[in-house]
Amino acid sequence: MSALALAFDLLLVAALLWLAWQALFDAHRFSAVAHFMVFGLVMSLAWVRLDALDIALAEAAIGAGVTGALLLAALGRLPAKAGHAPAWRRAQRPLVWAAVATVVSATLALAWVAWQLPRPGLAGPVAEVLPHSGVDHAVTAVLLNLRAWDTLLEITVMLAAVCLVWSLGPALSPYAPATALPGLPALTRLLHPLFVLVPAYLLWRGSHAPGGAFPAGAVLGAGGVLMVLAGAVHWVHDARRQPLLRLLLAAGVLLFLAVGLAGLGLAGTFLALPDALAGPLILAVEVAAALSIALMLMAFYLYGEPGR
């Protein structure tokens, strides 16, 4: 059985390397994007093999689904002759090989450092403080209590990415579908209750099992992106709703910061959560973060600043 598992793992590694190479160097851009999406799915399978179900969920939803669809949507707006990447110019080749050599040596250095890490890892210390963290799932405890700083920075990076996309120009309206079939609006309407129910379940699950703000936000955002692409979300373009939209986009970061500053006031350390309040505070931060993440993913698909 373990030989079979080892063979499967080696197959996964080989597939990942090949897919990554194809996604980077395939001259046909549509094919490169397709390889990138398959890469995300195989990557999430690799995370499942490493027993990291939380990362697998986030990778499948954000890495393969939302990012892949964003690349496809961008490809659809490029002129037809941009479908093929130009061949490398002679002057670019040394640069390409230098970049490949840098990446390979950095990967080897990282692998060596990872090999040197203390063996049992930090699972023991995390399990020791788990009763004081306010949740029963180690990953959620690490993400929102022990290493909340990392999560706060991740959400801030996403907010910065939204600002960057919006600074490119006014929002573009989605393309009208080439056919007048009722399929896409019907799908959006039919599946939307599920796109609300599943994130609520994932959020609730996050306190004791794989789930939490990022997968919940990604699923909610995927439903929202479907509605944006079907042209069914009008309020984000309304000039009067812009303050509300911006407030909701920043809600995750703002609540996180408020909780962190409250910790600074109460316990003397930024982001330190008092034991008694940790559970409800984590839940509140997770709800706000999931809503913000979902809206940020939708905001990417506006391709610019709405209401201008």
Add this chain to the structure above:
Amino acid sequence: MTEWLHPLGYALIAAGTGFFVAGNLGLIRFPDLYARLHALTKADNLGLGLICLGLACQAPSLAAAAKFLLVWALMLVASSIGATLIASTALACGLRPRQQRPGSMEDDEREDTP
């Protein structure tokens, strides 16, 4: 009473894998977009249904089995609407379905990629 469910599950999963292989062979070998969609949405969804049914047979509880069947139902809805959208958009964009007429066997060996 339920020990026959386990081997039945393996048989269903094996059958589903067969349909998946056939569907993906069709995706690679069929001549145009419409035929490829046909292979992908019919054979692969049947394969997925058999695999979900097989996994449901081996599931520890009735709730888990129902979740596998829910996965299949959602895939059926999404892939049927997706296939209709892809096919009708391709038709509206002027991609003609390949039609085999007697006497014109040689001249339609072109690639039909959208």
